[in-house]
Amino acid sequence: MNQPASPVLPAKKWTLQYPELGTGPLPHEPNISSAYFEKEREKLFKRTWLLLCREDELPRPGSYVVKQMPILETSVLLVRGDDGVVRAFHNSCRHRGNKVVMGAGEKTGDSRGFMCGFHGWTYDLQGRLTHIVDEEDFFDLDKCALGLKPIHCDTWRGFVFINAMDTPRETLAEALGDWGREVEAFPFENFELVNVYSANVRCNWKIGLDAFQEGYHALTLHAKSACEPFVSKHNPFAHLLYVKLYPEGQRRASFPANLDFVPAPSVQHAVKYAGNNVYAYQDGHTRNLPGLNPSGASDWSFDINIIFPHVQFLASDAFYVTQHFWPISVDETYWELRQYLPKCTTVSGRIAQQNSQAALRDVIREDLVTLENTQSVLRSGAISHMQLNDNEIAVRHSYFKVAERVNAPD
Ligand code: FES
Ligand SMILES: [Fe+2]
Incomplete structure (x- = not known):
């Protein structure tokens, strides 16, 4: 049986815990400035693991x-x-x-x-x-x-x-810091690569990453594809269940689940026979593999991790995904997604894997549509700043940590 959901999360729960981030609008300049991009190259990417x-x-x-x-x-x-x-x-x-x-x-x-x-x-x-x-x-x-x-x-x-x-100024272990120690127990070896997507996208790398480190957009962009499984009467705006920002640049956030959601019969079959669907929490219990769900919430679906500076690592009991946003120029990015599912050797497991692949594909297509739609209008300068809410704290942290490197003395 499903466990009771955690209580309704208050608004503005996270950002105020990190006063160094501020709460004001953030400039779009870092997404359109060639000079800023060159600083990112020299002071961030060429000096970072x-x-x-x-x-x-x-x-x-x-x-x-x-x-x-x-x-x-x-x-x-x-x-x-x-x-x-x-x-x-x-x-x-x-x-x-x-x-x-x-x-x-x-x-x-x-x-x-x-x-x-x-x-x-x-x-x-x-x-x-x-x-x-x-x-x-x-x-x-x-x-x-x-x-x-x-x-x-x-x-x-x-x-x-x-x-x-x-x-290098630091070892890889130092660069990963506490984030690395807290996530390392995740059993990567139990998963296999099932899918790779890639594309050159005409957007700044941060615009790409931003779209995958907040869940505020699930209510609108994914209204038909991936809203109901996550948005519940307890948590109607998909507020994050957990947030931790690390001084090395990593960040980690937990996304909610709607325990009342009833998946389509095909998905229920996938969950039953292989447990590798994104909605696997619907099989009646939260398993929580090691390295996941740090708050222990029962209505948890997956964790969003950012491996600084440019990789999203999404992980649940039932799948993990890495997305690289490799900068090419100030307004071009090579995007690569790799989807991993629990290893399986049975026919039913393979069919269930297909189900998971299709579900992810549909959602990702919606996400990607926003990237060039955003970048293509920024250069005019008409919209000079972005407004961020508390649920978008990871986006705020991302710009903060990049700016820290870009503005650091040599
Ligand atoms: S052998 Fe490599 S450049 Fe001549
Ligand atoms: Fe999305």
């Missing part, structure tokens, strides 16, 4: 992933070495700089090493330079010093992060 992918995307020695990263003005080669260690390199040859793995877009594969297609310099899986065509015709080359240029790389719970600084 950035989440790239899951480690299991590089399953064996020789597995590699290449990511084009305009915000770092480079291309990154991730490769698992013979020793099993995942390393990151600038995908740029030490001879004259050509991409060692050429081409645009993301590339994945398995290799025994990398030969630059320009003049044939060859590197092994640890990035060491192993062969130079006509080596004797060069002058005083120190081959040992000419391996691929490494990028700092570390992992947390199977996620691969990089830091482009020569000497």
Whole structure:
């Protein structure tokens, strides 16, 4: 049986707990200013641990992933070495700089090493330079010093992060801080990747992220697709059940559930046979996997986490999602969504997975529509500020933490 819902949440419960954020309107300037974007590049993205992918995307020695990263003005080669260690390199040859793995877009594969297609310099899986065509015709080359240029790389719970600084100011564990310690028990290994969506979107990366770190819009934008499961008579405006903002930049919020919601029969079947639907809380109890639902509320549906600065990590008992908002320019963003569901081996489980994929797709399509509709009118300057309510506190925190980096002394 469903447990009773938590009492109606008062308005303006969260923001006043973080007085440094203020309560006033926020300027749109950071979303349209090229100068601000360049500061974000130099002072934020080039100096921060950035989440790239899951480690299991590089399953064996020789597995590699290449990511084009305009915000770092480079291309990154991730490769698992013979020793099993995942390393990151600038995908740029030490001879004259050509991409060692050429081409645009993301590339994945398995290799025994990398030969630059320009003049044939060859590197092994640890990035060491192993062969130079006509080596004797060069002058005083120190081959040992000419391996691929490494990028700092570390992992947390199977996620691969990089830091482009020569000497990072902090370790990955320090950068993740208490957020990392509080969420690390989540059983990522029990989930499998079922779906990837990506698109180049003509909006600032923050406009993209903003749309996925508040639930205020569920009442309107998702009125038909995803309002009823979350909005209840106890909590008619989908006020957040829990909010925690971390000094390192992470943030975490819990989204409510409507325990009176009765899903469609197809969804009820999906829940019954696989429990992997977004509405799995409807099976009569709140299971709360480790690392989730920090307030322990019974009418909880999922947690929204932001892994600073640009990744949303949405997690529930029944699914998790990562969304990357990779900046390309001040008004262009590469968006990538990855959906993970509990591993299953049965036919009914697979059908249930399809059900979950369709549900998420419909909601995400609605979210994406707002991004270019917002960005395209901002440049006029007619609307210079945004008004944020208490339920949008994560948006406020996001701009605050970005500005902190952008305005910090060098
Ligand atoms: S640039 Fe790579 S071998 Fe010449
Ligand atoms: Fe949404």
